[in-house]
Amino acid sequence: MADxxxxxxxxxxxxxxxxxxxxxxxLFVSLGECITERSGRINLGLEGTLVMGAMSxxxxxxxxxxxxxxxxxxxxxxxxxxxxxxGICSLPRVNDxxxxxxxxxxxxxxxxxxxxxxxxxxxxxxxxxxxxxxSDIPQVRAALRVNVLFLIGVALAPxxxxxxRTTRWGLLIRTAGESSDAARAMGHSVLLIRLRATMVGGFLxxxxxxxxxxxxxxxxxxxxxxxxGITAVALVIFARWDPMLCLWASLAFGGAxxxxxxxxxxxxxxxxxxxxxxxxxLTLAIMIITCSPKRTLxxxxxxxxxxx
Amino acid sequence: xxxxxxxxxxxxxxxxALTLGxxxxxxxxxxxxxxxxxxxxxxxxxxxxxxxxAQGAAALKKIPGLKVVEEEKVxxxxxxxxxxxxxxxxxxxxxxxxTSFGYYNPHMIKMATKFPKLRFEHCGGLWSDKDPKNxxxxxxxxxxxxxxxxxxxxxxxxxxxxGFVAAKPIPQxxxxxxxFALGARLANPKATTQxxxxxxxSMPVKEAEATNSLIDQGVDVLTCHVDGPKTMVENxxxxxxxxxxxxxxxxxxxxxxxxxxxxxxxxALYPKFVKMIxxxxxxxxxxxxxxxxxxxxxxxxxxxxxxxxRKHADEVKAKFLSAEGYAIFKGGLVxxxxxxxxxxxxxxxxxxxxxxxxxxxxxxxxxxxx
Numbered sequence: 270m271a272d273x274x275x276x277x278x279x280x281x282x283x284x285x286x287x288x289x290x291x292x293x294x295x296l297f298v299s300l301g302e303c304i305t306e307r308s309g310r311i312n313l314g315l316e317g318t319l320v321m322g323a324m325s326x327x328x329x330x331x332x333x334x335x336x337x338x339x340x341x342x343x344x345x346x347x348x349x350x351x352x353x354x355x356g357i358c359s360l361p362r363v364n365d366x367x368x369x370x371x372x373x374x375x376x377x378x379x380x381x382x383x384x385x386x387x388x389x390x391x392x393x394x395x396x397x398x399x400x401x402x403x404s405d406i407p408q409v410r411a412a413l414r415v416n417v418l419f420l421i422g423v424a425l426a427p428x429x430x431x432x433x434r435t436t437r438w439g440l441l442i443r444t445a446g447e448s449s450d451a452a453r454a455m456g457h458s459v460l461l462i463r464l465r466a467t468m469v470g471g472f473l474x475x476x477x478x479x480x481x482x483x484x485x486x487x488x489x490x491x492x493x494x495x496x497x498g499i500t501a502v503a504l505v506i507f508a509r510w511d512p513m514l515c516l517w518a519s520l521a522f523g524g525a526x527x528x529x530x531x532x533x534x535x536x537x538x539x540x541x542x543x544x545x546x547x548x549x550x551l552t553l554a555i556m557i558i559t560c561s562p563k564r565t566l567x568x569x570x571x572x573x574x575x576x577x
Numbered sequence: 578x579x580x581x582x583x584x585x586x587x588x589x590x591x592x593x594a595l596t597l598g599x600x601x602x603x604x605x606x607x608x609x610x611x612x613x614x615x616x617x618x619x620x621x622x623x624x625x626x627x628x629x630x631a632q633g634a635a636a637l638k639k640i641p642g643l644k645v646v647e648e649e650k651v652x653x654x655x656x657x658x659x660x661x662x663x664x665x666x667x668x669x670x671x672x673x674x675x676t677s678f679g680y681y682n683p684h685m686i687k688m689a690t691k692f693p694k695l696r697f698e699h700c701g702g703l704w705s706d707k708d709p710k711n712x713x714x715x716x717x718x719x720x721x722x723x724x725x726x727x728x729x730x731x732x733x734x735x736x737x738x739x740g741f742v743a744a745k746p747i748p749q750x751x752x753x754x755x756x757f758a759l760g761a762r763l764a765n766p767k768a769t770t771q772x773x774x775x776x777x778x779s780m781p782v783k784e785a786e787a788t789n790s791l792i793d794q795g796v797d798v799l800t801c802h803v804d805g806p807k808t809m810v811e812n813x814x815x816x817x818x819x820x821x822x823x824x825x826x827x828x829x830x831x832x833x834x835x836x837x838x839x840x841x842x843x844x845a846l847y848p849k850f851v852k853m854i855x856x857x858x859x860x861x862x863x864x865x866x867x868x869x870x871x872x873x874x875x876x877x878x879x880x881x882x883x884x885x886x887r888k889h890a891d892e893v894k895a896k897f898l899s900a901e902g903y904a905i906f907k908g909g910l911v912x913x914x915x916x917x918x919x920x921x922x923x924x925x926x927x928x929x930x931x932x933x934x935x936x937x938x939x940x941x942x943x944x945x946x947x
Binding site (some may be wrong): 279282283286287290291306381383388389393401408411412485486487491493495497526527529530531533534535536538539541542545547 | 619620623624650655771772773774775776778779781782783784785786787789790791792793794804805807808812815816830943944945946947
């Protein structure tokens, strides 16, 4: 169109673009949490890990000039926070949910404290791959500017799905999550398996955080996460501990986040608070449809403290 | 209970000291070393609202004999009362600036009643005769600077479509949106301003999404009214759109895309307040002003601003600065639903209290308040 506007097409395009742009942190956190929960432990601290990841990625990228080192630093920070969670939970009679809440507050607090001098400077950002080269519509090109981390996340979902089913360590994680007695009888240390699973989960969540500060929205500030980490943890339950469903759920949440602004931009202005709440309404609806008082959630690892 | 007892004792000691000081003929308000307390709701280097106040505080630090204490991220709850009490009891603050909107009632009012000898200055509140005399509220008519931004934006936009990322449809925000849109129409009578409300003051992901969907609609100049404009400025500049800033100068974030911006000028106002106290004058309890009173200012023009735009914007700015002033909201104003909101013949000037109750979007704005 002559004036450069694409009218109502903005809405589906924004939802698609939003699914690509906004979903990545959800995807990494939920895949990480999926691994941790499959091993029989819940790490609610991933909100803190996400924020710490975002802060450390931004800081390292700013100091070294390399955003990829920032991503790595975010992953390592996340793994360390995961190790802390697993370490505390290894002690007798420690509740993993309570530790998770403590670590969530610790992670965000520490990130705000250390991140204070990082609010002003501008750090180098991660590059984007232009998948919209075939189109001459700038809106399409903008929606299809994809970051490598998104692609890695998308690839990771089927890999995890496959690994849980067919590999030895996938079996070990599931054994630890379904029956710690069985894992112990096989001669494996349940605590060690859970430590590793929580560290990998933290690593992925940290990388999810680096996406927030280094790609989209692309800078460090204290409101950056606004609860995305905790939403992603809830998303794992919603996705029934299935990595592939985590992928679809993350995409749906990303798209839903774009719905409110996009509808306002084409003139649907009434009830924008409702559209902004779309992701949460979606969660509630699916929870209500799929829940049943007669059985525990399908797919829930038996060792999880919420199902035990 | 303990806390209350301690603070009451401190209060008694404090007021005894003040009475002694007053008896000895020493003015208690500005002694040799005066401590001033600043309280921010967010981070003071947020490129936004809090940073603007922190810059004002920094201007006070340069004045000899003044000590400034600051606390960030104080929620708009009882927490601010505790912060005020500790600033008074532990740091000896005699002048306090709780800078966030929600601090005013009941928190600051309560503290002002409790410490009647100390001075409290609040940003954005509406002081009335019922409130304590040692409390005051000040605010700037930043819509004047938004109007100038609108003129510059109207000239710069090629599509005639401007975008406004806003937090909530409250009167102050609506007034900024309307001023921006009216300024743009001065430059280009066909210009439209599309507004997107994100729902809260700091929602970086929503702000980025709003910025992207506005640009997808063909918007090529954006501005905002959220706590931290950094997200909007950086994301718009990445997509090749121009921006007008808000709260402080964001041009270091996007030097090429930054046109101008509506800024607070607290670094001019706060030293003025301190001088008034030092000279023994009382600060008016209800203090308001715009460009002329140096409470707000505009950012220096960016390189992309044409000579024509500069000329027009400077002319209007000169009118704001002139003795007779300039009314943005003139009679015969129609809202975007076609209803006349200001009857023909009645101009509503800067200080008109009706404007502080604004609940409409003017013609030329695309969007709705609910």
